[in-house]
Amino acid sequence: MASTAFDYYRANREQFLEGLKNLLRIPSISALPEHKPDVRRAVEFVANELRAMGMRSVEIIEGQENQNPLVYAEWLEAPGKPTLLLYGHYDVQPPDPLDEWKSPPFEPTIRDQNIYARGAVDDKGQTYLLLKAVEGFLKAEGKLPINIKFLIEGEEETGGEHIEQYVTAHPDRVKADAALICDTEMFAPDLPTLTTGLRGLVYTELEARGAGHDLHSGTYGGAAPNPFQALAEIITGLKGPNGKIRIPGFYKRVKKPSAKELAAWKRLPFNEKEYLKKEVGSTALVGEKGFSVLERTWARPTFEVHGIRGGFTGEGAKTVIPAVATAKVSMRLVPDMNPKEAIRQYTAYVKKLTPKGIKTAVRVLSSAPASVVSTESRWIAAAANAMEQVFRKQTVYMRSGGSIPIVGVFLKHAGVPSVLMGFGLPDDNLHAPNEKFHLPNFYRGIETVARYLMLLGQ
């Protein structure tokens, strides 16, 4: 047995990589019901790892029908020491469009020190490094510097409600001094980063229904309502070409970041031209005038269409006016917006924008408020310190435009504040083809989490 956790990490680099590859090979896509068996395989993989490393009370927590299980585990044998709740998710986004992947999404492939696979960084790689950090102490030293709980879910990518229901029903089970969430990214390579703000999310389906059945566009074109035309009108009604959301009252509760936070953002190494060229790859950026890119993506709400279902999209020319078309629409929320209020405002304005001949319906698939974490707490300070020890640079604070609803859930239902320590990179292609995780960050992540546990245990 190696003498310290760090010896163990050095000795087991290959085994860690093989383990990660095995987890990445499981296509545990929570959005697609046909992948339920893979979700089950991923749950069992995680639970088996937790048992094998010596965690106690390892439990697969089943939800209601169609919900994906949680995995819980604990090690509470450090009396007087703080308790840290480690959170991750084993589910992944769908991999489409498949033809844009250079290597198959569920056959992890290493190129240039990066491991390419769906879920590599979001969030299997970052969940797995939490497991390996803890494993090092248990295997090499037989104990942990602090008390640890794991709660790992399988519905993060679909906004599923199982974990919120569980935390609400069992606040004592997840009770901890803080939660550590590894599901974010670093602002730049080698720049240790803590994320102190997240946008919220309202995800909806917006259905437009015109004729009673599909119609021939030759026979009926010019008289029958076309639900695509209606959606186009509604979508442009909801957001103008200047990037402003036109929903009445939508910006009312939007809180401007503090002058200090805005000043700190200005000091971050951000180059708009590089961002446009290397990250986005379009001919120009868009969005609201008078706000920097970081403000637009971190501190302003959004309205985005993700897909429009209906009609004919195959090869060739089918001349149909479909009865129904449905847009997938989400809005990102910022402090202090209220998701319920935003949904009400959106739904009411959709109704108002609905043209004659069309009936619309809004279905809310998920919603969560934005959250901001205080940079003052000892949990954040220790996290910044741990990162600096490994990366040897000063830790910076950023926000994220994405949403991690669990942050709000932990705080609201169990009183647990979250620390968002991420090891992803801006070009890791989250939710896109060729998702990757930079392997040096996988290993540095393990060490950083280990140092964080040690600092909290001092």
Place this chain on the structure above:
Amino acid sequence: MASTAFDYYRANREQFLEGLKNLLRIPSISALPEHKPDVRRAVEFVANELRAMGMRSVEIIEGQENQNPLVYAEWLEAPGKPTLLLYGHYDVQPPDPLDEWKSPPFEPTIRDQNIYARGAVDDKGQTYLLLKAVEGFLKAEGKLPINIKFLIEGEEETGGEHIEQYVTAHPDRVKADAALICDTEMFAPDLPTLTTGLRGLVYTELEARGAGHDLHSGTYGGAAPNPFQALAEIITGLKGPNGKIRIPGFYKRVKKPSAKELAAWKRLPFNEKEYLKKEVGSTALVGEKGFSVLERTWARPTFEVHGIRGGFTGEGAKTVIPAVATAKVSMRLVPDMNPKEAIRQYTAYVKKLTPKGIKTAVRVLSSAPASVVSTESRWIAAAANAMEQVFRKQTVYMRSGGSIPIVGVFLKHAGVPSVLMGFGLPDDNLHAPNEKFHLPNFYRGIETVARYLMLLGQ
């Protein structure tokens, strides 16, 4: 052997129906490449029927790679009599959405004197009745009253170019005094109808490309261009909420129907409320103010979106800003619009409407001009007479909002005027689930075509 064609029709009603069912069972969907073998089966079915009934020079005419074959046949043993070219198509529209069919689209099912199947009326049923009308004379009388050519194609539903290429290259082969096309509908049940005008069609794909790859809407939302938003802006820019197409110059060549034609349309048994309720089934009709429904669908150009491909449209919540989204867009043209000019105007205006950060591309899948047929010719007069003999009502003249590009092809390249004699009904669900053909019209169609041949042979 029965003594007349009409005796033969009466004696073979069951066999005709069985033959039609066999043809309808072949899913010869020209828009879907995976159905190529079915297209082949349909071609051979038609060619075998033509051979069996005694037509001469029956030939399957292969096209270029990916083109579907034509079937040609002739019987030219009536010297001094006119020659009629009979046209139909054996290809069908895709059947989706499948779950809205009451019986499977390729399992022909009879309910209430209607035969339900994809292609029942468009155009297998109406093509088959041409075959059976001719078969009656050949089998019962050993000869035809006039000279007949058949030219049956398999790319009508996709606007394929094989038939146009063939007619252009072999005008003598298809040369005839007139063409009879059974691919239209009757204005009302029991009301014999000839169609004297057709709209043209330009069918395009409008692609919008933003980022270089799919992006996470949390991370990039607010700064990255969204191609769905761009398409919504372009679509509403191309057609306003009032139904007016906004493409500069688009209406310039639109010819108003004559006062006589408009007056005749007003006398047609058209009830806007019934049309809205029974045919369209929406809460209201849409379209340009100041034009009746018949004008809007017969004599005004349209702009319609048929589908939008890209992003995520599955179950659940995928938060993607896709790199590319593509709308299927068509425009119907009316006399005297020029398809090439319309494409130029559309493409130029799409370019102008393209928002920053987005690149657009227009691909034209097919195009054909509108056509109007004179009601003065002997070919039309005899057709009206034949319909009146069978239906025992005065024949009315209508236009159709649909497009039958072959009408323009026959006239332009072979100098052959077309007679559009249709036996479909307004509620036959063309291009939609539960397509049907009213069986009494199938049998009346056979008799009407037979009487037409006899009248032309007198």
